Amino acid sequence: RSNSASTCPILTKFQKDCATPTPYLRNVANAIADDMRDGLAVEGGGDLEMILTFVDALPSGNEEGLFYALDLGGTNFRVRSVQLGGKKERVLATESEQISISQKLMIGTSEELFGFIASKLASFVAKEKPGRCLLEEGRKRELGFTFSFPVKQTSIDSGTLSKWTKGFKVSGMEGKNVVACLNEAMEAHGLDMRVSALVNDGVGTLAGARYWDEDVMVGVILGTGTNACYVEQKHAIPKLRSKSSSGTTIINTEWGGFSKILPQTIFDLEMDETSLNPGEHLYEKMISGMYLGEIVRRVLLHMCETSDLFGHSTPAKLSTPLALRTEHLCKMQEDNTDDLRDVGSILYDFLDVEANMNARRRVVEVCDTVVKRGGRLAGAGIVAILEKIEKDTKRMGSGKRTVVAMDGALYEKYPQYRQYMQDALVELLGHKLASHVAIKHTKDVSGLGAALLAATNSIY
Ligand code: ADP
Structure with missing residues (x-):
């Protein structure tokens, strides 16, 4: 020494x-x-x-209507609703909620994980104050899904999971379309919502920042x-x-x-x-x-x-x-x-x-x-x-x-x-x-x- x-x-x-x-x-x-x-x-x-x-069009500011976001990438997931009012009014209202994912769900089955997420999404939607959130007649609610794990994206609204990381090991998911898993779970929970865009958080950041x-x-x-x-x-x-x-x-x-x-x-x-x-x-x-x-x-x-x-x-x-x-x-x-x-x-x-x-x-x-x-x-x-x-x-x-x-x-x-x-x-x-x-x-x-x-x- x-x-x-x-x-x-x-x-x-x-x-x-x-x-x-x-x-x-x-x-x-x-x-x-x-x-x-x-x-x-x-x-x-x-x-x-x-x-x-597959994101060719970035937000222009003209977007209007009620849209949702779901962010899954760690031990929490976050749900958000955004009421968009177009160029002048921009974001009229937004609500969000963060929900923790138990260790058990992180290493369980895909039905358990996506079932849990869908049920929380359903109760988030159920809590919406009528009048503030406007969804046009005959339309499904549309969701942007941020899934921060390695995904092989095949279109704007589909992608297969390459491998789990960050402590997740949900069985039967690798090689599966993650959007289909979520869509099926939402349907099973009677939630009238579909995934319109599968994005990663960098893309989400770029798109959100570009809006302003x-x-x-x-x-x-x-x-x-x-x-x-x-x-x-x-x-x-x-x-x-x-x-x-x-x-x-x-x-x-x-x-x-x-x-x-x-x-x-x-x-x-x-x-x-x-x-x-x-x-x-x-x-x-x-x-x-x-x-x-x-x-x-x-x-x-x-x-x-x-x-x-x-x-x-x-x-x-x-x-x-x-x-x-x-x-x-x-x-x-x-x-x-x-x-x-x-x-x-x-x-x-x-x-x-x-x-x-x-x-x-x-x-x-x-x-x-x-x-x-x-x-x-x-x-x-x-x-x-x-x-x-x-x-x-x-x-x-x-x-x-x-x-x-x-x-x-x-x-x-x-x-x-x-x-x-x-x-x-x-x-x-x-x-x-x-x-x-x-x-x-x-x-x-x-x-x-x-x-x-x-x-x-x-x-x-
Ligand atoms: P994510 O885990 O999604 O990247 P964050 O953007 O919150 O979330 O980043 C958390 C990471 O940032 C931590 O793991 C740590 O490495 C770093 N970090 C957090 N707080 C500080 C801090 N006060 N100073 C420097 N680095 C920090």
Whole structure:
């Protein structure tokens, strides 16, 4: 054990391994752009899946009537109704409700899960105040269904589940049409409702944000996981073998899958090896909220084992996967006290570590290193998408405002992450183009977006 004083070779090496100077970041942006192009050329052509969403028409603002949204993607689902009043009046009324899904339902049968959802939808509808919610005579209620699991979409209102993730393991569903499952359950519950649009939450965010701002071209999620969707020209999608190649459509990049030329350290490698999908989604593992805290914990554990920075023994908690969360990194970086009191108590409370001032400073530097790399790499991804859009439309070059709609708690709550992302954007795009780009935090618009896409794709 050595090196508790002023220099810390582990930290220095870690910072060096994580570094993303501008030329390196440029290579990352180019590599992401290459994989985007390859993914658009043929199915499975690149790390990015570049999924066709079948969303060709984004909300215009003229939508009218009553529409619903259902969001299923984790331990809760959310139902929303939206009464749309057209261009002038916009959203006349909206109601929403969040319902938790029990562990039992997450690993039960599809009849149990969708039966439960349909029954809750039915009681949500039953609670509607008459007069406020207007449904036209003879029409079924229409629903936009946000289903945040890997789906192979086959049309705007159908898609088969590839595999369950996030703790779900509902039997007999893989390979089945998730829309049919929900439609059948709603019918069984006597609910006069149908799914008009199956969307993912990135698409929902893009659509919801576009409703309020017609310059929105990209939707990005930076929360537990990450994803990005954008407006693409159909003629630039070779794998889209449709008769009409004019107009635009939304591409769901699934950019978390990008896995080339990233600055992987031994800590990333170790975390990846113990993950559910080793070797895959390396970009997501560097930029999203689920992993940032865990990378820092692994660095601190290593420091603890190889120096006496945190005293002489290794606390069990410091060896516990996921003991440190991204929220904690954010709190530690926010600590303005002279003695870094908050850093000290987070380390003590969550990792059982008693850290002196020197150690506290080091810890903050580790957090900053991981967050800087994450924010800058996320920025490079956004640049890859913006440059792809620019190539086909020249909108920024001609001075047109271009908006990236952003949702997710990582972006929302981590100021340093946001700043690093913005810095990378300007470094790569240059001040001139970047001055036409606005990154806009659009919280929780994905439900509205799903309801709007139900309206845009209404069968009536
Ligand atoms: P989702 O799980 O659907 O992505 P959120 O957008 O709420 O939902 O993201 C939650 C994630 O955001 C958490 O897993 C965490 O990684 C990150 N996060 C939450 N709160 C904070 C915070 N205060 N600071 C930094 N990151 C946070």
